[in-house]
Amino acid sequence: MKKKISHSNACAKLIISGEYSALYKQPAIVTNLEYYNTQCSIFITNEQNIKISYKNETIMDGLITQALSTKKNEKVAFSTPTFSEESKVFDFTQFKKLSKNDFKNLFVMDNKNFTLPLYTIYLLCKKLDLNITNIHIEIKSNIPFKCGLGSSASCIVAILRSMLSIYNKYQITDIEIIEITKEAECLVHGESSGIDILPIFYNKPIIFNANKNTPPKAISNTNIQQKNNYNLFLVFTGIPQIDTKQNIEYVKKLKKNKIFWDTLGHITTDIIDSISIKNDRIYIEPISYNTFIQAMKENHRLLLDLGVVPKYIQDFIENIESTNGAAKICGSGSIHGDKAGYILAFSSSEKILQSLCNKFKFTYRILYPVYTKGI
Numbered sequence: 001m002k003k004k005i006s007h008s009n010a011c012a013k014l015i016i017s018g019e020y021s022a023l024y025k026q027p028a029i030v031t032n033l034e035y036y037n038t039q040c041s042i043f044i045t046n047e048q049n050i051k052i053s054y055k056n057e058t059i060m061d062g063l064i065t066q067a068l069s070t071k072k073n074e075k076v077a078f079s080t081p082t083f084s085e086e087s088k089v090f091d092f093t094q095f096k097k098l099s100k101n102d103f104k105n106l107f108v109m110d111n112k113n114f115t116l117p118l119y120t121i122y123l124l125c126k127k128l129d130l131n132i133t134n135i136h137i138e139i140k141s142n143i144p145f146k147c148g149l150g151s152s153a154s155c156i157v158a159i160l161r162s163m164l165s166i167y168n169k170y171q172i173t174d175i176e177i178i179e180i181t182k183e184a185e186c187l188v189h190g191e192s193s194g195i196d197i198l199p200i201f202y203n204k205p206i207i208f209n210a211n212k213n214t215p216p217k218a219i220s221n222t223n224i225q226q227k228n229n230y231n232l233f234l235v236f237t238g239i240p241q242i243d244t245k246q247n248i249e250y251v252k253k254l255k256k257n258k259i260f261w262d263t264l265g266h267i268t269t270d271i272i273d274s275i276s277i278k279n280d281r282i283y284i285e286p287i288s289y290n291t292f293i294q295a296m297k298e299n300h301r302l303l304l305d306l307g308v309v310p311k312y313i314q315d316f317i318e319n320i321e322s323t324n325g326a327a328k329i330c331g332s333g334s335i336h337g338d339k340a341g342y343i344l345a346f347s348s349s350e351k352i353l354q355s356l357c358n359k360f361k362f363t364y365r366i367l368y369p370v371y372t373k374g375i
Helices: 092-097 100-109 112-128 151-166 174-189 197-202 244-254 258-273 286-306 311-321 350-360
Strands: 002-017 028-045 050-056 084-090 135-141 206-208 228-236 275-278 281-284 326-329 342-347 363-371
Touching: 002 151, 002 197, 002 258, 002 286, 002 342, 028 151, 028 197, 028 258, 050 112, 084 112, 092 112, 100 112, 100 174, 112 135, 112 151, 112 174, 135 151, 151 174, 151 197, 174 197, 174 244, 197 206, 228 350, 258 275, 258 286, 281 286, 286 311, 286 326, 286 342, 311 326, 311 342, 311 350, 342 350, 350 363
Parallel strands: 050 135
Antiparallel strands: 002 028, 028 135, 028 206, 050 084, 228 342, 228 363, 275 281, 326 342
């Protein structure tokens, strides 16, 4: 017998600009994605243990990332959604004795579906000096793994929200919660800049500043009345062969100098300066359109220099650019293979983008309209 006592959810994230460079004290702009999310429910049970159930409801290239046809009768092929569910039970007595290194070893042997939630609970228990038992944590997510949408950070935030709604008598600040989330994320990525965490935690677009003396800044809303002409698209290219941690380690070994990272930081600043936000949506003024496009292209060139954009993805982006658009990876990409998770594309023609996606066997969805006045 079990009784639900808590439920919470956390969205996904999308990096507009600043992947990798945020690790080198450069700015980034990241937004929340609410149609991808992780849900966490906590139940009290009669068992003296911690049970974790993980249900993956990812629809890799079906309903969620479907191609949005511009022709009513045009047929579009979709893959079957993938559903899987697993459960594991952990003895609380043994759980308390684990060290951080034990979790690292467990993560290598197991998978993050269970090790990451368990480590998140472990860190919270250490912080608040909690003794917990007889709980069942049920996690459901539709966020694809290793694709640049922050599946790990979303899972951590959802669990912490559920746990803290139960143990609400304990005083803990937002900064402390974010620090726990960042430490838990390091289990997956090796090093965390915090760039994934903030838009998920605050559920809004964030201008990220890696300088610890400056708090992260949420982008202010503006009163812009504009006409819809251009769109941002989220293009799914497939699950990368290499994970984020391996990509980060590879980039570190390149030992790019400060000039490189400063350049990428300046490009991100150009992107930040070229947009406004209304109701958590991106808006671009006509005067800033060329700046936004050029900055996205330059961002892509520097990511090419890091070696994290597979050749097949490069070809796709070249096609986008040849039609007066721009595109870039929005996660860590991949140093091997021909897939890079999700790409952020900017185009005035959905028809052109759809044709290219069909050619490369990618799928897409409109992220949201970019309203550009007077064009």
